[in-house]
Amino acid sequence: DADVTQTPRNRITKTGKRIMLECSQTKGHDRMYWYRQDPGLGLRLIYYSFDVKDINKGEISDGYSVSRQAQAKFSLSLESAIPNQTALYFCATSDSQGLALYNEQFFGPGTRLTVL
Amino acid sequence: DQQVKQNSPSLSVQEGRISILNCDYTNSMFDYFLWYKKYPAEGPTFLISISSIKDKNEDGRFTVFLNKSAKHLSLHIVPSQPGDSAVYFCAASATNFGNEKLTFGTGTRLTIIP
Numbered sequence: 001d002a003d004v005t006q007t008p009r010n011r012i013t014k015t016g017k018r019i020m021l022e023c024s025q026t027k028g029h030d031r032m033y034w035y036r037q038d039p040g041l042g043l044r045l046i047y048y049s050f051d052v053k054d055i056n057k058g059e060i061s062d063g064y065s066v067s068r069q070a071q072a073k074f075s076l077s078l079e080s081a082i083p084n085q086t087a088l089y090f091c092a093t094s095d096s097q098g099l100a101l102y103n104e105q106f107f108g109p110g111t112r113l114t115v116l
Numbered sequence: 117d118q119q120v121k122q123n124s125p126s127l128s129v130q131e132g133r134i135s136i137l138n139c140d141y142t143n144s145m146f147d148y149f150l151w152y153k154k155y156p157a158e159g160p161t162f163l164i165s166i167s168s169i170k171d172k173n174e175d176g177r178f179t180v181f182l183n184k185s186a187k188h189l190s191l192h193i194v195p196s197q198p199g200d201s202a203v204y205f206c207a208a209s210a211t212n213f214g215n216e217k218l219t220f221g222t223g224t225r226l227t228i229i230p
Contacts, residue, residue, distance in 0.1 A: 004159070035220075040125070042205060042222040043160070058217070090159050103148055103209050105218060107159030 003027045004108035006091050012114045019078040021111050023091030031094045032074035033105065034058075034066060036087040043090065049074055050096070081115040088112050119143045120208050122221035130229050135193040137224050139206035142187065146208040150218065151180060151191050154203045163204075164191070193226075201228045 004025045013019050023032065034046040035058075045058030047066040055066060063085060065077045078085055089112075092105040121140045129135045139149075147168040152160035166173040166180045166189065173180050179192045193200055203225050207218040 033217075040222055042120075042122075043207075043220040045217060045219075048217060092159075103150065103211065103218060104162045104165070107152075107161070109157070109159050 004091060004093055004106055006089075006108040006111050008111060009109065010112045012116065013081055014116050015080075015082055017081050017115075019081050019113065021076045021089055021091075021113070023074045023076070023108055025072050025091075025093045025106075025108075027093055027095070027106060028071075029093035029095040029106070030071060031096055032068065033092040033094075034064075034074070034076045035090045035092065036060070036085075037090065037110075038087050046076065046089075078113075078115075081113075083115045086113060086115045118222070119146075120206060120219050120221040122204075122206060122224050124224050125222070126225040126227070128227045128229055129196050131198060132195045135191075135196045135200065135226055135228070137191040137193075137204050137206075137226065139189045139191075139221055140187060141189075141208050143208070143210065143219075144187070145210035146219075148209045148211050149180070149182060149189050150207045150209075151178075152205045152207060152220075154205065154223070160205060196228045198228050198230055201226060 007022045031050050033048045035043045044060050049068045067075050088110050090110050091108040094105045150165040151163040153163045154160040164175050164178050182189045203223045205223045206221045
């Protein structure tokens, strides 16, 4: 079973719709991240959370919001989707207290979102 | 402002030969570097890392070299195998300055030719 799961895996929606992408992890990690991947631009950080009460903006947070419902769950919302939010979205986790290599992040399988 | 750059979008290497993937960075506060590997329809997976106190780290067929003065790191894969065909991302963080977020490069697609 995957340690970091994302739902849905694929989503096609229309401009102006509200979309929520969900991420769950069973690794027991305290830190969670949302990235988007675009061709030629690599992975860019949208939001990150170092614990349940800590939410921080990344480099491209405009047009997105997040919710850390529990240590294991971190959701990303697009309040009013636009076509340039079409991308591959990844959730990741890391462990600030455990034995994992420093700063190693574990990624989910990704959600491919298309906004028409 | 791309702080971590991978200037080669793609690279093709014969099976059994050495693959060398390069990464340059501009932020002198970066002190920890990682390489991730990504297959299609999967998330990136951690491959190897190096701290700025070292200039080399080796793990099996994979070796990462760091040249701090040139702000350059490279990943060597030898011998290259077909299963190494993937997109490789380098990433950096400024841990000593309290910034533990990762900044990723744009990726290099490696194709190993049988």
